[in-house]
Amino acid sequence: MLSTAALSTEQAPPIGVPFAYFLTAPWFAAAAGLALAWAGPGLILTRWAPTTLAATHLLGLGFLGLTIIGALFQLLPVLVGAPVPRAVGVSRAVCGLLVSGIAMLVVGFWTSGTQIQLVALAPLGTAVAILVAALALALRRASGGEVARAIELAMAGLLFAVGLGATIVLALGARFGLMSLPTWVDLHLSWALLGWAGVLLVAFGAQLVPLFHVTPPYPMWFRGGAPAVLFLALLGETAGHLADNALLRGAGASLALAVLAAFAVLTLRLQAARRRPVWDPTLSFWWLGMVCLLGAVAGWLLAVPHTTLGVLVLAGVAVAVPSGVLYKVAPFLAWFHLQGEQVARGRLDVAVPHMKSFVSDRAAHTHFALHAGALILLLAALAGWEVLARPAGVLFAAGAVVQGVNLLRVYLRFRAVRRQFG
Amino acid sequence: MERVLDVSDLEPPEPLGRILDALDHLGAGDWLHVRHRREPFPLYGFLQRLGYAWRTERTGEASFDILIWPATGQPPAPPHRESC
Numbered sequence: 001m002l003s004t005a006a007l008s009t010e011q012a013p014p015i016g017v018p019f020a021y022f023l024t025a026p027w028f029a030a031a032a033g034l035a036l037a038w039a040g041p042g043l044i045l046t047r048w049a050p051t052t053l054a055a056t057h058l059l060g061l062g063f064l065g066l067t068i069i070g071a072l073f074q075l076l077p078v079l080v081g082a083p084v085p086r087a088v089g090v091s092r093a094v095c096g097l098l099v100s101g102i103a104m105l106v107v108g109f110w111t112s113g114t115q116i117q118l119v120a121l122a123p124l125g126t127a128v129a130i131l132v133a134a135l136a137l138a139l140r141r142a143s144g145g146e147v148a149r150a151i152e153l154a155m156a157g158l159l160f161a162v163g164l165g166a167t168i169v170l171a172l173g174a175r176f177g178l179m180s181l182p183t184w185v186d187l188h189l190s191w192a193l194l195g196w197a198g199v200l201l202v203a204f205g206a207q208l209v210p211l212f213h214v215t216p217p218y219p220m221w222f223r224g225g226a227p228a229v230l231f232l233a234l235l236g237e238t239a240g241h242l243a244d245n246a247l248l249r250g251a252g253a254s255l256a257l258a259v260l261a262a263f264a265v266l267t268l269r270l271q272a273a274r275r276r277p278v279w280d281p282t283l284s285f286w287w288l289g290m291v292c293l294l295g296a297v298a299g300w301l302l303a304v305p306h307t308t309l310g311v312l313v314l315a316g317v318a319v320a321v322p323s324g325v326l327y328k329v330a331p332f333l334a335w336f337h338l339q340g341e342q343v344a345r346g347r348l349d350v351a352v353p354h355m356k357s358f359v360s361d362r363a364a365h366t367h368f369a370l371h372a373g374a375l376i377l378l379l380a381a382l383a384g385w386e387v388l389a390r391p392a393g394v395l396f397a398a399g400a401v402v403q404g405v406n407l408l409r410v411y412l413r414f415r416a417v418r419r420q421f422g
Numbered sequence: 423m424e425r426v427l428d429v430s431d432l433e434p435p436e437p438l439g440r441i442l443d444a445l446d447h448l449g450a451g452d453w454l455h456v457r458h459r460r461e462p463f464p465l466y467g468f469l470q471r472l473g474y475a476w477r478t479e480r481t482g483e484a485s486f487d488i489l490i491w492p493a494t495g496q497p498p499a500p501p502h503r504e505s506c
Binding site for chain 1: 432433434435438439442459460461464467468471472479483484490
C-alpha cells in the first residue's frame with residue numbers, strides 16, 4: 001500500500017467531540033449502581049424486573065453505547081483515515097438525542113410507563129439514523145481494510161438490535177402480540193451485545209491492544225475473519241430462532257462463543273508477551289474483562305442462570321474493557337490536541353505535559369479496585385448472599401463516580417494548558 | 423542525506439513526539455525515514471501544517487516505511503531494502 005499527501009489537514013475531530021461522550025458515560029454507570037443500591041437483590045435475580053431493564057439499559061446504552069460512539073468519532077480518522085463528516089454538528093445532535101432518549105427509556109422501564117418508552121423511541125431512533133448515515137459516509141472515504149469492514153458489520157448489528165428493541169417496545173406499548181417475547185428479547189440482547197458491541201470489541205481490540213501495549217499483532221486470520229465470523233454466527237443463531245431449528249441456533253451460538261473465547265485467550269497471551277513489561281490500570285481492566293469473558297463462555301456452556309451471564313458480560317466485560325481503554329485514549333487525546341496547538345501556534349515555550357501526567361495510575365487503580373470489588377460482591381449476591389447486592393451497587397456507583405472525576409480532570413487539565421497558548 | 427528513525431517498539435504518544443523532534447533537527451537537504459509498526463494517520467496533519475511532504479509504504483504485516491521531506495524539496499528515492 002502506498003499513500004501520499006491526499007489526507008485532509010484536520011484528521012482528528014475537535015477534542016470536545018469524543019469527550020462529550022466520555023464525560024457523560026460514567027454517570028449512567030453511576031446511576032445503574034445507585035439503582036442496584038436502591039432496588040436491592042430483586043434487580044439481579046431476574047432479567048424481567050422493571051428495575052433490571054432500567055439498569056441494563058443504563059449500562060448497555062448509557063455507558064457502553066456512549067463510550068463506543070465517542071470512540072468511533074475519534075478512532076475512524078486514526079485507524080482508517082476517515083473522519084466523520086461535520087463531526088461537531090453530528091456528534092452534538094447524536095449525543096443530545098441519545099442522552100434524552102436513554103433517560104426517557106430508563107424512566108419508562110423503571111416506572112413501567114409504556115407511553116414514555118414509546119416516546120423515547122423517537123430521539124433514540126433519530127440518533128441511530130444520523131449516526132449510521134454519518135459513519136456510512138465516512139467509511140466511503142476509508143482506506144479500506146479489516147477495521148472499516150468490521151465497523152460496517154457493527155453498524156448492521158446496531159440496526160438489528162435497535163430494530164428488535166423498538167419492535168418489543170412498540171408491541172408492549174401498543175399491545176399487539178409478539179410470538180414468543182423471550183425469543184425477541186434474546187435476539188435483541190444478542191445483537192446489541194455481540195453484533196454491535198462484540199464485533200467492535202474484537203475489531204478495535206485487535207488494533208488497540210498492539211497499539212497501546214506494544215504487543216505482537218493479532219494473527220491475520222483472526223483480525224481479518226473474526227468480526228465477520230461473529231456476525232455470521234449471529235445470523236445463524238437468528239435464523240435458527242426464526243425457523244425454530246435448535247441445531248442451527250446452537251451452532252450459531254457455539255461459533256459466536258468460540259470467536260469470543262479465542263479473542264480472550266489471544267488478548268491475554270499477547271498482553272503477556274508485550275515488549276514493555278510494565279503493569280498499568282488499562283491492563284488491569286483488560287485482564288478483568290477477558291477473565292469475565294472466558295467465565296461467561298464457560299457459564300453459557302454450563303447453563304448457568306442468565307442473570308449471572310448478564311453480570312459477567314455487562315459489568316465484567318462491557319464496562320471494564322472500555323474503562324481501561326479510556327485511561328489510554330483520554331490522556332492521549334489531551335496530549336495530541338495540545339501538541340497540535342503548540343505546532344499550529346509555534347509556541348514552543350509552552351510545555352505540553354506528558355501523557356501519563358493527565359491521570360495518575362493511583363486514581364485509575366482506585367476506580368479499578370472499586371469496580372472489581374463491586375463485581376465480586378455482585379457474583380456473591382447471585383450465588384446466594386443476596387445481602388451483598390446493595391453494597392455491590394454502592395461500590396459500583398462509587399467506581400463510576402471516580403471514573404467520571406478522573407476523566408473530567410483530564411479534560412480540565414487539557415483546558416488549563418490550552419489557555420496558556422493564548 | 424537519509425536520517426533513519428525506528429519507532430516500532432514505542433508506546434503512543436512517543437512515536438509522534440520522536441518524529442516531531444527528529445524533524446526539528448533535520449538538516450538542509452536531509453529527509454527522515456521512519457520505521458513504524460502501523461500507518462500513523464494522526465501524524466499527517468502535523469506534517470501538513472509544518473510544511474512537509476511524505477510517502478508511506480506498507481512493507482509487512484505490521485511494518486511501515488514513512489519518508490518525510492520538506493514540501494519545497496525533491497522527494498527522495500524509495501528506501502533501499504535488501505533483496506532475498
